[in-house]
Amino acid sequence: MAGMKALLRLSLLWVSIATQTAAHQQPLADSRLAINGVPFATRAYWMRVANQALSDLVSPCPFGAFGTAIVNHTSGEGLGELVCIGANSIGSTGEIAAINNCTAVLTSPTGPYNLTASQAQTAFKSLSLYTNAESCPMCASAIRWAGFKEYIYGTSIDTLIEKGWGQIRIASADVFAASYDLSAATRLMGEVLTNETDPYFAWQYDPEYACPVGCGRQKGSCAKMK
Numbered sequence: 619m620a621g622m623k624a625l626l627r628l629s630l631l632w633v634s635i636a637t638q639t640a641a642h643q644q645p646l647a648d649s650r651l652a653i654n655g656v657p658f659a660t661r662a663y664w665m666r667v668a669n670q671a672l673s674d675l676v677s678p679c680p681f682g683a684f685g686t687a688i689v690n691h692t693s694g695e696g697l698g699e700l701v702c703i704g705a706n707s708i709g710s711t712g713e714i715a716a717i718n719n720c721t722a723v724l725t726s727p728t729g730p731y732n733l734t735a736s737q738a739q740t741a742f743k744s745l746s747l748y749t750n751a752e753s754c755p756m757c758a759s760a761i762r763w764a765g766f767k768e769y770i771y772g773t774s775i776d777t778l779i780e781k782g783w784g785q786i787r788i789a790s791a792d793v794f795a796a797s798y799d800l801s802a803a804t805r806l807m808g809e810v811l812t813n814e815t816d817p818y819f820a821w822q823y824d825p826e827y828a829c830p831v832g833c834g835r836q837k838g839s840c841a842k843m844k
């Protein structure tokens with residue numbers, strides 16, 4: 619009898635875990651919606667800039683293909699304004715590279731902003747971070763600490779795992795849900811333009827998968843075509 623109860627409890631727990639997982643898999647953005655006043659076409663434009671950051675800073679097909687663009691959407695009409703880009707490099711993920719780069723861009727005395735460090739920190743509260751894959755828990759935490767207005771990601775952690783990437787299985791939504799003590803709120807939009815971000819993460823562990831545009835298979839890996 620006790621065994622039955624334990625089994626029942628276990629299966630209820632399983633149902634609740636399964637439901638949570640299913641909820642995470644629901645894309646939070648939809649191509650018909652304008653979220654926070656920004657239409658999908660504009661979101662798609664900046665997600666493509668996050669993809670393009672790879673080619674601009676590293677190569678069209680780096681192994682760790684994590685690209686980020688940080689954007690000011692409060693400059694009113696139109697697409698908004700690019701503040702900085704970042705891409706995965708050794709010892710730094712795309713998001714952290716972009717946050718560091720933006721801090722440098724915003725505080726450069728010879729740059730267009732010339733902010734103090736504390737003004738730069740305040741500026742993040744009005745900026746949107748676009749990244750082509752869902753952040754690792756450490757980066758999602760950094761995004762919350764920086765206090766971004768919005769965080770928009772493409773490929774989900776679930777998809778990365780499906781494609782063979784080792785990941786810490788904590789969704790950004792969970793990190794955000796646990797960060798309510800922080801003063802700034804950050805709007806999260808997941809799985810935006812995954813049809814264009816997923817291919818950057820699909821070839822590394824699948825020798826049959828086509829390389830990103832501009833690259834070809836060389837010794838099993840994708841490399842930039844000359």
Ligand SMILES: *[C@@H]1O[C@H](CO)[C@@H](O)[C@H](O)[C@H]1NC(C)=O
Binds near residue numbers: 744
């Ligand atoms: C964002 O744009 C608004 C409107 O142009 C401007 O007032 C603000 O300073 C900009 N923020 C940054 C960090 O560039």
Ligand SMILES: *[C@@H]1O[C@H](CO)[C@@H](O)[C@H](O)[C@H]1NC(C)=O
Binds near residue numbers: 701705
């Ligand atoms: C920083 O961002 C700027 C503006 O987008 C870009 O031109 C530059 O290459 C970036 N630098 C690094 C180190 O990522």
Ligand SMILES: *[C@@H]1O[C@H](CO)[C@@H](O)[C@H](O)[C@H]1NC(C)=O
Binds near residue numbers: 727728732
């Ligand atoms: C940047 O701002 C500082 C003061 O905040 C000022 O002294 C300096 O002249 C500014 N630099 C430029 C290039 O305008």
Ligand SMILES: *[C@@H]1O[C@H](CO)[C@@H](O)[C@H](O)[C@H]1NC(C)=O
Binds near residue numbers: 811
């Ligand atoms: C990806 O899907 C979006 C709609 O969600 C569409 O606007 C875009 O053209 C698609 N991209 C490609 C390369 O088919």
